[in-house]
Amino acid sequence: MLHSWDAAAVRAAEQPLLAAGVPLMGRAAFALATHVARVLRDARGRVGGSRVALLVGSGNNGGDTLHAGALLARRGVQVTAVLTAARTHAGGLEALRAAHGRVVTALDDAAAEALAGDLARADVVLDGLLGIGGRGGVRGPGARLVAQLAALDAGARPLVVAVDVPSGVGVDDGTRTGDVLDADLTVTFGACKPALLLPPAAAAAGRVEVVDLGLHLTGRPAVVRLAAADVAGLWPVPGRDAHKYVRGVLGVVAGSARYPGAAVLQVSGAIGAGVGMVRYQGAAGPQVLAAHPEVVVGEGRVQAWVLGSGVAPDDDEQRARARDALEHALAHGEPAVVDAGALDLLPDRVPPHVVLTPHAGELAALLRDRGADVTRADVEAAPWAHARRAHELTGATVLLKGGTTVVVGPHGASYAQADGPPWLATAGAGDVLGGVLGALLAGRASQAAAEPTLPAALAAAAALVHGRAAHHANPGGPVSAGGVAAALPGAVAGLLRA
Ligand SMILES: NC(=O)C1=CN([C@@H]2O[C@H](COP(=O)(O)OP(=O)(O)OC[C@H]3O[C@@H](n4cnc5c(N)ncnc54)[C@H](OP(=O)(O)O)[C@@H]3O)[C@@H](O)[C@H]2O)[C@@H](O)CC1
Numbered sequence: 001m002l003h004s005w006d007a008a009a010v011r012a013a014e015q016p017l018l019a020a021g022v023p024l025m026g027r028a029a030f031a032l033a034t035h036v037a038r039v040l041r042d043a044r045g046r047v048g049g050s051r052v053a054l055l056v057g058s059g060n061n062g063g064d065t066l067h068a069g070a071l072l073a074r075r076g077v078q079v080t081a082v083l084t085a086a087r088t089h090a091g092g093l094e095a096l097r098a099a100h101g102r103v104v105t106a107l108d109d110a111a112a113e114a115l116a117g118d119l120a121r122a123d124v125v126l127d128g129l130l131g132i133g134g135r136g137g138v139r140g141p142g143a144r145l146v147a148q149l150a151a152l153d154a155g156a157r158p159l160v161v162a163v164d165v166p167s168g169v170g171v172d173d174g175t176r177t178g179d180v181l182d183a184d185l186t187v188t189f190g191a192c193k194p195a196l197l198l199p200p201a202a203a204a205a206g207r208v209e210v211v212d213l214g215l216h217l218t219g220r221p222a223v224v225r226l227a228a229a230d231v232a233g234l235w236p237v238p239g240r241d242a243h244k245y246v247r248g249v250l251g252v253v254a255g256s257a258r259y260p261g262a263a264v265l266q267v268s269g270a271i272g273a274g275v276g277m278v279r280y281q282g283a284a285g286p287q288v289l290a291a292h293p294e295v296v297v298g299e300g301r302v303q304a305w306v307l308g309s310g311v312a313p314d315d316d317e318q319r320a321r322a323r324d325a326l327e328h329a330l331a332h333g334e335p336a337v338v339d340a341g342a343l344d345l346l347p348d349r350v351p352p353h354v355v356l357t358p359h360a361g362e363l364a365a366l367l368r369d370r371g372a373d374v375t376r377a378d379v380e381a382a383p384w385a386h387a388r389r390a391h392e393l394t395g396a397t398v399l400l401k402g403g404t405t406v407v408v409g410p411h412g413a414s415y416a417q418a419d420g421p422p423w424l425a426t427a428g429a430g431d432v433l434g435g436v437l438g439a440l441l442a443g444r445a446s447q448a449a450a451e452p453t454l455p456a457a458l459a460a461a462a463a464l465v466h467g468r469a470a471h472h473a474n475p476g477g478p479v480s481a482g483g484v485a486a487a488l489p490g491a492v493a494g495l496l497r498a
């Protein structure tokens with residue numbers, strides 16, 4: 001499990017150590033230089049004689065970068081620091097000069113332009129413009145340098161190491177403003193930051209290395225990422241005395257005459273994840289039974305529900321079933337996944353064991369229905385903020401699907417999972433995910449209804465397993481939604497062994 005902490009929490013945790021004279025910047029710079037040396041050795045076979053350019057902003061982030069540059073210069077690296085502000089960290093500058101590093105300034109756009117060639121010839125560029133003190137996108141000549149580097153062809157671009165965070169990201173909310181230099185590696189200090197986990201900023205971070213500075217961080221982390229090893233603790237694994245009802249029966253109200261495939265895929269997801277039994281309601285019964293003869297078609301007692309996938313807006317009959325099922329779930333405290341065609345059936349307030357699973361467009365529509373002026377693009381630019389808004393407005397746990405899936409529940413529970421390959425962006429993959437999550441909620445129904453933050457953890461686990469199943473289905477290549485469902489049992493088994 002990877003925890004991330006916002007800038008204020010990190011600063012608060014640094015304070016007592018700084019007051020006690022602990023050399024945090026020295027530790028950060030040493031770790032940064034060590035990582036950069038490793039990058040150079042991997043890329044060029046040696047450290048000495050290689051070229052490193054430092055993009056240096058006005059604050060301590062620039063200070064870290066200059067100190068790391070000084071350490072590299074002492075190992076024979078040709079280091080050039082580009083100062084982008086009138087103010088520069090004095091100790092860092094002195095250290096670099098003492099180590100015979102080269103120092104140039106880019107205090108206006110023309111000077112920044114003139115340095116383009118130098119930067120392009122570097123083996124590695126350290127992005128030390130802004131750290132946790134950054135506000136908005138990079139401004140001034142630093143922005144010009146970033147734009148020049150970003151415009152280089154991938155093959156001609158130096159490797160980029162972001163210092164603490166890629167400059168220009170919203171450290172606490174994962175947004176990005178203006179040009180942000182996509183890093184190959186981010187070396188982050190003291191703790192992971194939300195921007196390194198949340199979309200869209202996390203895409204700029206590359207691989208993330210967290211440097212332990214000995215900070216004592218308390219309270220709830222801002223955003224969590226589950227790791228493979230966390231799944232076994234959340235998964236409902238049957239005991240020796242289990243029977244199908246104990247293991248959980250999932251009611252599925254999905255699909256329609258027009259979209260029978262959604263029902264088939266959702267049921268495949270639930271069965272692949274290990275549900276005890278599925279009861280299906282809807283017009284796709286024959287197709288569901290043809291694919292899964294173990295399914296029971298028709299009404300009956302269930303522990304949890306998944307509602308709305310592949311239910312067309314004009315399918316009055318299936319919408320009525322989904323509405324009835326949702327009312328039943330709410331009246332009896334049964335967890336429910338509410339997807340696609342059932343999202344607009346949601347009452348004003350629901351408990352957190354109701355889990356919404358919209359994609360960005362559906363989340364925008366849900367927020368608009370509640371009076372917010374929001375487009376799909378707004379959601380994509382700030383997915384976490386909008387998922388939180390949807391949770392606040394409805395009370396539901398919200399799983400927002402995307403390349404990185406964001407989950408928000410009560411009491412600040414937030415997850416960001418990036419487990420699937422981009423090949424997973426394929427029709428029907430979301431239906432499979434709904435089935436997986438439904439199976440988890442059915443298997444842990446009473447706990448999910450009693451522990452307000454458990455549905456969010458289960459939703460994150462579902463996203464993780466779904467993503468890994470996509471990797472298993474066809475490593476490195478295209479997958480179908482059905483292929484992902486078929487790979488689920490193996491993916492789950494692998495995770496339970498982990
Ligand atoms: N505390 C510690 O001991 C440790 C801290 N550590 C390191 O310190 C970093 C935090 O340092 P920090 O607080 O100095 O802020 P930092 O991110 O360098 O930049 C802020 C400066 O940039 C400016 N500025 C702001 N926005 C801007 C924009 N959009 N475009 C352009 N400029 C902008 C703003 O100036 P202003 O505009 O307000 O005049 C301000 O001066 C942290 O990320 C980590 O790397 C580690 O060494 C571990 C120990």
Ligand SMILES: Nc1ncnc2c1ncn2[C@@H]1O[C@H](COP(=O)(O)OP(=O)(O)O)[C@@H](O)[C@H]1O
Nearest residue numbers: 359401402403421422424425427428429430431
């Ligand atoms: N770029 C991507 N990389 C990895 N997974 C993705 C990407 N884009 C979408 N996904 C995943 O694919 C699934 C798509 O679901 P959804 O949008 O509901 O499609 P559908 O309605 O066709 O099932 C979600 O689980 C989502 O997280």
Ligand SMILES: [K+]
Nearest residue numbers: 127130163165
């Ligand atoms: K930075």
